[in-house]
Amino acid sequence: MNKKKTVHIISHTHWDREWYLPYEQHHYLLIEVMDQLLDTLEADPNFKSFHLDGQTIILDDYLQVRPERRDQIKKLIEAGRIEVGPWYILQDEFLTSSEANVRNLQYGMRDAKKWGGLSKIGYFPDSFGNIGQAPQILQQADIKAAAFGRGVKPTGFNNAVIDASAYESPYSEMKWQSPDGTEVTGILFANWYCNGNEIPTDEQKAKAYWDEHLENLETFASTTHLLMLNGCDHQPIQTDLSTAIDLANRLYPDYTFVHSTFNDYIAAITEESASQDLKVVEGELRSQHTDGWGTLVNTASSRVYLKQMNQKVQTLLEKVAEPLATFRYFIDQTYDHDMFAYAWKTLMQNHPHDSICGCSVDEVHDEMVTRFNKSEHFTEMLIDRTLDQLVKHIDTSTFNASDVHPFVVFNTLADNRTDQVSVTLDLKRAYYRDGVNKDVLRQIDVDGFVIVDENKTMYPVEVDDHGLVFDYDLPEDKFRQPYMARRVTVTFNAESLPALGYQVFALVKGDVDVATLVTKENQMENDYLAVEIMQNGSLSITDKRTNQHYQGLNIYEDTGDIGNEYMYKQSSDHLVRTTEEETATIELIENSAVKATYKITHEWLLPESAQETLIKEQQELVWFTNRKSERSLKEQPLKIETYVTLTHSATYVDVKTTIANNIKDHRLRALFKSNIETDHHYAESVFEAAKRQNTPNREWTNPDYSQHQQSYVDVCNQDRGLCIANKGLNEYEILASDTTMAVTLLRSVGELGDWGYFPTPQAQCLGEQTVEYRIIPHGGERERFEAYQLAQTFQAPLISKALPVQTGTYPSTYSFIELEKPAALSYSNVKVAEASNDVMVRLVNLDEEAHACAIEQRNNRTYYQSDVIERKHQPLKNDKVTMDAYEIVTIGIHSDKENK
Structure with a gap:
């Protein structure tokens, strides 16, 4: 006898905070929906529960307007009638950093537990693909299942049921496995989340409704x-659902038919599917087995300026502010969790898929710029205040000459770092409280300086004189203190800065003789x-360590784009322009012992727009794949x-490109053959x-095979x-014929796309756009991890601060945490856990082999x-942890106040 089937009906609304309407217009609609939901739950005891879209921020948004309903909401959550979490927001996983994905889970779970309930499902209803390590992240948080709408092969538009035989799994339920082997139950929303x-x-x-829907449901269950x-999406509550279920x-x-919850549904299928032979789907879910038109991957290049701002603020938070605050915590046990929560949450409000993906109306992205600025400015104050406290404890008494200007350089990464350092120093200050003599400041000599460390090792230095500068202090114990200063910025190459620590240097009078880097016309060498x-502006690089030579690097390619913010679609003329046959103007603008820089200028004639x-x-x-427009004949x-730029000790070349974009409807890429x-x-x-194949699967018919990258x-x-390596350039493509890496620098389009016509003139990204990337030759498969470290250092700035000559309890060179690890163990973050106030160090093994740390x-x-x-598990044996292939490990450190 066949077992009776249960239809789990879960009420929800998928809430994009901003998309085809600006945030506040969606916000207004949210208030109406939430009012309707609460009234329905109170009026109808048979309306069992409502899934609040997996994101706790909805409650924050609602309570801004209806604070009086807080207690009512809490009671409903505690009773299981509203399910919240586990995320703070529904992020785009590929366009937000590793730590941002973790913070999203941490803050979402923390907030959900404060409300009195937690929906224990990794909820990705509309993520534009899913990251391969999601199962491992979720399992570490005791979340055993994930639900998603994209990533594995759907059988039709919006996963409509058409042909089950072409589906990657015979069922909508599957086992989703991370590279390390961790599994969760994966649930694809067949026929979408509506x-x-x-x-x-x-x-x-x-x-009629149920005859059709039951057949579709049973096809894949x-x-x-x-x-x-x-x-x-933004669906009002079905207030008569209880009646519909009874019928x-x-x-x-x-x-x-039951009015169910995800927690109940997962418990039911977990028990029964244990006996089923579910297919294992491995790693990233990027719709690799589709025609490639519906992956929405080109959101990685929509409004590149947003991705760049995100990269900057993410990095400041996770690679600078949190580590510096952790250093301070070792000294005085002070760490302000609330300040960091505010900075992170402000940033993460820009991380929903329709926001960070750049696929909304212009007003949405205008507000995003404001949020990025808010989070950045707040984080900068966190850093400044932390530094003020940190540097008080550092000893600089070894620099006891009269004309000496000490400063400290912090390396907030977990590997020793050889890199270029720029620090701004005041050779003399005159406070207005004491009187200001500008002539005395003007007469200060800014020539004849070197950098020295505590061992009196001398480093050549470039000095950039800013002249007289107005500035001010904001003391914690008195009124602001304005002053005039004679200010310089000094740049030098530091060698092996201590990991997760600092080193003190000083600017002093002196001279060191070192050769410059330019060897011949248009050539530089270290x-x-x-x-x-080359004359066309491309680069030819020889790696002297391996004697490998690379030509045709950094050729620019431009094509027409008649797609939208979601997808690139080349113009119908298929016209491809490159600078390979162009002639560039080449100018040496800097040549010293510290670095050499060439400026290369192209004046490139291109079509001004589409027709x-x-x-x-x-x-x-007209659906974008069916458009026939070509590029304009007007150019x-x-x-x-x-x-x-090449610096003295660099094993890489840095490139900074400024584009005066006056062209519409196009995509600009840099090619690296x-x-x-x-x-x-x-x-x-x-x-x-992520290890990816250079050519797509046979099902892929889209001529473009762009993919996501982080750094x-x-x-x-x-x-x-x-x-x-790159800063905020999240899209690339491998051109398989000569394994050229094509990195998208700019994509200009004029509409949102999707279900209607929403013009987005600002998505053309007109005006000056600046991008940065780094070219890193290396020795091959087993040496690639060192290259990835250099990509990481490219992201994270060195932090420096001027110091007086002083005695301190901490020496002039110090590491707060010392790790002994191979390069394959990649450092992610160090911070202080909110619940335990223990220090957390997070690493990931990028290799297929196990390694010890x-x-x-x-x-x-x-x-x-x-x-x-950030919970406490087993102690480390001999202060050592072995990390299996692709494993994410967090090391907890319980520490009392240090006594140096």
Whole structure:
């Protein structure tokens, strides 16, 4: 006898905080929906529960307007009638950093527990693909299942049921496995997350509705439990749902219809599917087995300026502010969790998929810029205040000369760092309280300086004189203190700065004789690399360590784009322009012992836009894949200025490019031809150097095979490799014929896309755009991890601060945490846990082999293994942890106040 099937009807609304309407207009609608929900729950005891879209921020948004309903909401959550969490917001996973994904989970779970309930499902209803390490992250938080709408092969538009045989799994339930082998139950929303929307209460309509829906549900269900989601984007509450469910139970006695929750549904399918042979789907869910048109991957290049701002603020928080605050915590046990929560939450309000993906109306992204600025400015104050307290304890008494200007350089990463340092110093200040003599300040000599460390080692220095500068102090114990200063910025190359620590230097009078880096016209060289600027503006680089040579680097490519903010679609003329046959103007603008920089200028004649027919096609809702528009015959020059820099000790070349964009409807990329024979490459994803094939699967028909990256993409084989690091450039493509890495610098489009016509003139990104990237040659597969470290240092700035000559309890060179680890163990973050006030150090093994990490023992410290939500597990044996292949490990440090 067949077991009776249960239809789990889960009420929800998928709430994009901002998208085709600005935030406050969506906010207004949210108030109406939440009012309706609370009134329905109070009036109808049979309306069992409501899933609040997996994000706790909805409650914060609602209570801004209805604070008087807080207690009512808390009671409903505690009773299980509103399910909240586990996220703070529904992020785009690929465009937010590893730590941002973890913070999103940490703050969401913390807030949900304060409300008195937690929906224990990794909820990704509309993420534009899903990261491969999600199962490991979720399992570490005791979340055993994930639900998603995209990423594995749907059978039709919005996952409509068409042909089950073409589906990656025979069921909508599957096992989703991370690279380390961790599994969760994966649930694909067959027929999307609105497959139970607007259930009829009229008997005739209900029969027709259920006959169709039950057949579709049973096509993919692996168990007798069928999932229906009653809601959709910004969907009002179905207030008569109880009546609709009662009617369904009367009409279909062979089924049981229940108003369910995700927690109940997961418990039911987990018990029953244990006996099923569910297919294992491995790693990233990027719709690799689709035609490639619906992956929405080109949101990685929409409004690149947003991605750049996000990269900057994320990095300041996770790689600078939190580590510096942790250093201070070791000294005085002070760490302000509330300040960090505010900075992170302000930033994460820009992380929903329609926000960070750049696929909303212009007003949305205007507000995002404001939020980025708010979070950045707040984080800068966190850093400044932390530094003020930190530097008081550092000893600089070894620099006891009369004309000496000490300063400290903090390395907030977990590996010793050789890098260029720039620090701003005041050679003399005159406070207005004491009187200001500007002539005395003007007469200060700014020539003849060197940098020295505590061992009197001298470093050549560049000095940039700012002249007289007005500034002020904001003391914690008195009124602001304005002053005039004679200010300089000094730049030098520091060697092996201590990991998770600092080193003190000083600017002093002196001289050191070191050769400059320019060797011939348009050529520069150090001990590791030789760089030549070709007449077309491309770079030719020889890696002197391996004797490998790379030509045709940094050629620019431009094509027409008649797509939208979601997807790139090349113009129908298929016209591809490159600078390979162009002639560039090349100018040496800096040549010293510290660095050499060439400026390369292109005045490149390009079509000014698409043809006018594109606007007509957009207005008439011609689907972007069917558009016929070509590029305009009218052309105008696009000016590109490229600054190529080689520093004294660098094993890489840094590139900064400014584009005076006056062209519409186009995509601009930088091409890096590697000619490395390999069928795969690596790209940084969340807690992963994802290994991806260079050519798409056979199902992929989209001519473009762009993919996501975080800070780097790398092509290598056993003998050699070329890695391109970036700051906020999240899209690349591998051109398989010569393994060229094509990194998108700019994409200009004029409409949102999707279900209607929403013009977005600001998405053309007109005006000056500046991008930065780093070219890193390396020795191949086993040496690639060192290249990835250099990509990480490219992201995180060194932090410096001027000091007086003083005695202190901490020496002039010091590491607060010392890790002994191979390069394959990639550092993610160090911070202080809110619940325990223990220090947390997070690492990930990027390799397919296990590696050990040892942590140096210190007095008054004990070490244990933790997890992504920072709980205490087993102690570390011998202060050492072995990390399995692709494993994410968090080390907890319990520490009392240090006595130096």
